[in-house]
Structure formats: C-alpha cells, structure tokens
Amino acid sequence: MGDIEEVFDLFTQDGVILKQAQASYMQFLNSLGTVYINEAKTDPRERFLEWKPNDITVDSDMQDQEWAVVNTIQKRTRTISGSLPSDYSNRLRSLRVPFRDIKSFKSSHKNRELTVYNGQGDTICIFLFQTNCDHMAGHLKKFMKVVPSKRDRNLYYVQDNTLEIQQLTKSFAELNLPTDDSGIWRLVRNFQTQPVETTFEAFSKVTTLMYKTMDKKEISDHDREALNKSITEYGSNNTTDFAGNSNDYEVVATVPELPVRPEFPRLKPLSQELWRDHMDFEGKIEDVESVKNLIFRGGICPSIRKEVWKYLLEYYPWTSTYKERQNLAENLKDEYYKMKLQWKTITKTQEDNFSDYRDRKSLIEKDVNRTDRTVEFFAGDNNKNLNTLFEILMTFVMYNFDLGYVQGMSDLLSPILQLVEDEVESFWCFVGFMKIMSSNFDIDQAGMKEQFKKLQELLAFFSPNLSNYLNEHDSANMFFCFRWLLVWFKRELSQDDVMRFWEVLWTGLPCQNFHLLIAVTILDNEKEALMANGNGFTEILKHINDLSGKLDIDTIFNKAEGVYHQLKNAEHLTDNVRAILGLPLAPSSSNSASSSIAREMSLASDACASNGSAPRCSVENVRISPDENSYERSISGSYL
C-alpha cells in the first residue's frame, strides 16, 4: 500500500465527518473530510470506499443541524473542496475500505449518518454527513449489489453471489417444505435448485397472464410497452450473466395490499338539541363518548360551539354540574388575574434588568400585530381585541415562563379568542390547547422532529411509493409539513374551517395522532403532483406551501378516517405504526410459513401500483424468496 497509485474517482462528497473507525484512525475522528468511491486504474480494478480528512479540522458540534437539507441549487465548483486536484500521496493517511470488506451498510439519524459493517458484525466506520448520505448510499447501491432489509429500510445487505444462493437454499431448507410435486411446491422447490430458470418461468407466466388479460381489458400502449421492456431487459441482463459478478436479479419487495378503504360519510354538526339531550338535570354531560363521536363526525353547530369548546379544551370537566362549573370559573378567574397582575406590575427598571422577560414581551408585541389582521375581529388600528390577544399571551408567559412565547402560539389563540371572547375563559381554553401542542414548541424542537419521524413512518406504510420517492429526492425529513403540524393547519384553512378542523381533532378520535393521518391523506392525494417531473425538495416545499387555501376538510376527514381503518385492519401492520396510532401491539406473530408462501407465490397479485384497475400484475414485484423474514434472518446471522 505504500506506493502512489492511480485511481478513478467514481464519486466524491465533501463535508463528511468521520465519527467512528478503528483505533488507528483515532487522530481523524470527528474531523471533516471527503468520501470517495474509487476504482484502481490497475488490475484488478478493485473498488473501494475512502475517506480523506480536510486540512482543517472542526468541532463536531453538529447537533443542532440534525435536520440537514441538501442544497437546492447545485453547488458551484469553486465551493467544492474536492474540485482541487487530488493529492494522492495524502491518501496514505486516509481511511480506505475495499468493497469486498463491506457486507452491509445503514443510514440513520435522518440519513445523516452512514454506518459501514464488515462480515463479522463489526462497524468498520461511521460517517456523519453535513447534508445527508443519500447520494453516497445511492452510489453504493449502484456499485454494489445490495438488498434492502425488510425490518429496517435504511439497512442494506451487500450480496455476494455464491453466498446468496447458499443463504437462499438454507432458508428454503429451514422451511421444511412438503415434498409433493404439485403446483406451488414444485415451483418453490425449483427455486432452490434452479433459481434463475424458475424465476423466468414465473415471469413468463406473468407475461402470459398479462397478455391474456389484455385481450379482455383495455391496456394502454404505454403500459404494454413498459411491460415488454422490463421483461426484455431482465432477460438480456440476467440469463447470460448469472455467474458473473454484476447485473444479477435483485430481490425486490412486494407491497402487501391494504384492505379496501371504507367510506365514512360526514354527519351534520352537533346541534343544540342533541347537546341539551346529553345534559342531565344537574348539568352533567351524559355519555361523553357519544358526544365526542358526534363532534368527530360533523363538528359543532356554531350556536353552541362556544360552550362545547370549553369542555373539549378541558376548561370544564365533562361531568361537572352547573354549580361546580360556576365555582370553577370563579377560581380560575382569580388565578388568571393573579398571574396577569404579576406582569402588569413589573416596573420599567425591573423590565430593563430582566432580559428573558423583555425578549418574550417583544416577540409577543411583534406577532400580535401580525396575527389574523384580515379577520374583522382583529382588523383596524388600535383594535382592543389585539390588546386582549397580547394580554392573554403575556399572562401565558407568566403561567409557563420556561416555554414562554413561541411563534405559532398567537395563531393557536386567535380563533379561541374570536369565539370565546371572554379574556379569562379564552386564556384557560388556550392553556388546554397548549397541553396538546406544547411539545411543538420545545426549545430543541424535539417534539416537531418526533412528529416528522412518525409522519414518515406512517407514510412509508400507507403510501410506500411516495415515501420512496421522498427518500430519493432529499425530502424524507418531511420538513415541508412543518407549518401543517406546528399550528394544526391554521395557515392552510379558512377561519371557519380551522374551527371545524380543530374541534374534530380535539375529540381524540378515532386514534391518537390522527392529525398525522390527515397529513398522510393530503400527501397521498397530492402524490402525483409531488412526484411529477422529478421534483426535488424545493418543488415539493413549494407545492405544499401552495396548498394553503385549497384543502377541502370534509373530503380529507372522510378519507383520513378510511385510512385509519385500512391501517388498523392491515394484516401486515407494524408495531411501529400501532404505537404511533395507539393501537394495541400485535401478539408475537409466528408467520405461518405455508400461508405466507401461498400469498407471495400468487405471482399475479400485486401490481402496477400506479394503476388501480386490472390487470393487476407486475414483473417488478415478483419475489424469489418465499419468506423474507427467514431469508433475512439467515443473512443477518452470518453478517451481523
């Protein structure tokens, strides 16, 4: 290794910190550098992954840049340090990993970290990317033959041909398949003995089916051509070259189908009569669940909205009596004015010496003047309602000084104040709303990050095509939904719709995090526009921002509820999704091997996902492994 050798740079990316490596690279840890994928110019043309430090080392304080977004404009070359001529002699002091040593790799931390593993289950190195590792991972996937893990979609196993067949054989053997020679079992056994031939036999059956179906059903020329093309390409690439190292068939995932989405028509808003019917002679609400259900289905009639919100926002307990509510209101009024007096009596000197207070006050002053000023309630100069908005937010600062005031809070208070009008009651209703929303305003934004992660998982499950697309286009971070989630669509909807929207969500029905299912629903509705023209993060952000004012909440609620039932009833629902929606976790599943094989082997089942109509079949979704779990287990057993 001592000599200077010539290599081709197949790919380079700068701004990469070496987080972990063997002890001999200690000096480079936490330094900034550049990663390369290189190929030796001399034979054997070995490829390797290489990381080389920049001259300057920097602090690895990258914590708060966790949400990296890649450049939206291609960098000019002068800003790429890698554009300077490479000094190969320096590479003796670099980390170099031959491709043959890499057995799997994994992206994590919102695709900011890339971990490379060897075959003994040890970490070779961990890279931290200032942007993200999508490009790097994309190139590794291109240059090596990999299969994605089914458990962790960020984990990829590098496939070695001979090993792969052994593993496959082993996993088949573990299944103890019956030996009769009929139908499916013959097919399965043929996979063991003649994987390639059997695969193509299967393909041909798909083709036959496709063409047969085509006689009956109209199929577009485009689809036919795509089908032909994919089969031809598959054949020419693979049959001749199976023994070689490249262009082998890939194991690709089928997307199990979700149950049919049920329809849930919206109902009329909760009426005054119905509301009164639910109140007993003392003023207690009877059958709270049924009331919530009615609100969930249709919202609340404007005439009683003001009253009902106080229950939804926990100002009044549902089961309180008239008398109790009266006492409660008096106590809360006292408490409010005590807190209000605290900031009202701060002197000029005190304020000058109290920067944390001053900062909060100044933020509120600025935002109050910029909140819903187009709504009549807040319109015009010297509007007294603006002052009330200000005073409630200031009192909230005294109520929760640590949280203080964060942009977005005035948006949450505004509709409450418009409806409730009374200052004290509005304050306490706002407090109730903030109990639900406060994590959105965490100092470190942990609550928002958590929501993005959950949204990502729900979308990956419900709409895998879109989720994959976002992953591949630097948008997996779900950033573009920030405004939706921060203030629950306040900026996207009209004043009336916001009220309806929030009261439905406040019921907590049909599951927790329903607002994320609403986001999933809207994203799914916009799927085609989002994925059009190779849209990247910038275009996606633009499209989402431009949806403001164009959302129809009844249609969205209707579909989102259907989506909930589809997920709940999906056989393959993951525990992650269950946890997000607050569904009971599945009892430890022992996949009945034979039924899952039968399912997977119905080759013509899942299909051309873009087109919901028949014929539903696709060569891309054919699986050669009958039980990927055991397949994967066997791989992980030896690799990790």
Added chain:
Amino acid sequence: MRSNHKNTLLKVVILGDGGVGKSCLMNRFVSNQFDEHSFHTIGVEFLNKDIDINGDTYTLQIWDTAGQERFKTLRTPFYRGSDICMLTYAINDKSSFKNLQMWKNEFLYYADIKENNQFPFIVIGNKSDITSEREVSQLELETWCNENGITSSIETSAKNASNVQEAFILAVEHWLRIEKRADKNETVYNDTVDLTKKQGEKSSCCIGSSDEN
C-alpha cells in the same frame, strides 16, 4: 465559462430578527405588493423572481425563514448552497441591528462558507419610511459594515417600495464581482474543475434509477 450563462439561478437567503420585514421585502420585490398586516412566517417559504442585469437574466430563488431563535434548527439547513445572504434589520429596532453579528455568524457556520471574506453579504436597513422612530443611524450601519468587511449596504422601505429593487440588484452585482474574481483564481485548475463538475452532474441523475426497487 460562467459569464456565458444566459440564465443563472441564484439562491438568496434573507436573514434577520423577527418583525424586521423579511417577508415584506421578498413580497415587495417579487410581486410588488405590501401588506401591513401580513402574517409572521411559519416554517420556510421561497419565491422565484427573474432579474435582468447587463443583458443577462438571473433567477433569484429567495428564501425567507422564521426569525425566532427557537426555530434555528429548522432554518439553518436551508443556508447551504446560498449564493447571496441578505442581513436585515429594521432602522427603528436597535436590537435587530445588534443581532446582525449573530445572523452573520450563524450563516457562515451553517452555510459552511470557507472563504467568508468573499461571500456576497448585503446589509439591509428596512423600514426607512419610519424615520421618526429611527434608532440606527446610517453612520452606524456604515461602521458596522466596514468592521465586518461588508461592502454592500442599503436602507429600504418595503412599505413604499423604496430601494427594494435596488437592494436585490446591488446584491447580484456584488455576487458577480466575487464570481469574476473567483473565475480568475480558478483558471489554473480549470481541467480538474470540469471533471469534477461532470461527475457531480452524473451522480445526481443516476440516483433515481439506481434506487428503484
């Protein structure tokens, strides 16, 4: 080579404290509108606008973010890849002026600019219509710019459309000057630069196809 570009896309980031008028500047420039009571920005927004300078067209992609400290983690990822940074304060808000230093540092750190002396910063003192409440003099502005090696600054009013176009033109011209200088310095490495650039482009178009499962 770059000077031949007929249409250049430039990413412009507007930074500054909440309420100094970042969104208003952007909206005045892009659509010549001003709304006294427009919302404060939540999250990140951007608008595109073409601008002609010396016969060449520049598409400015203007990024506007929420100014509150709390949203730092949301905002900073968008700094990367910026071509121009507009540091904005309001002339009637002394503390927004004092915070320019913080904004500049934050930008340099997260945009990962190595050659910070050369980056096209432009300082904008907005709300020049409210002279009666002025808290920051033009002299203070010039002094601060000198101390920070910033050569472009201007006072604007998004409200009466004063100097807004000029501010963006000034920014692009500043960018052009630095670009030309960088071109000269780079001629030595011309071949290498080209090679890398090609690979970069290749890599971005291969990503989609290589990942499709």
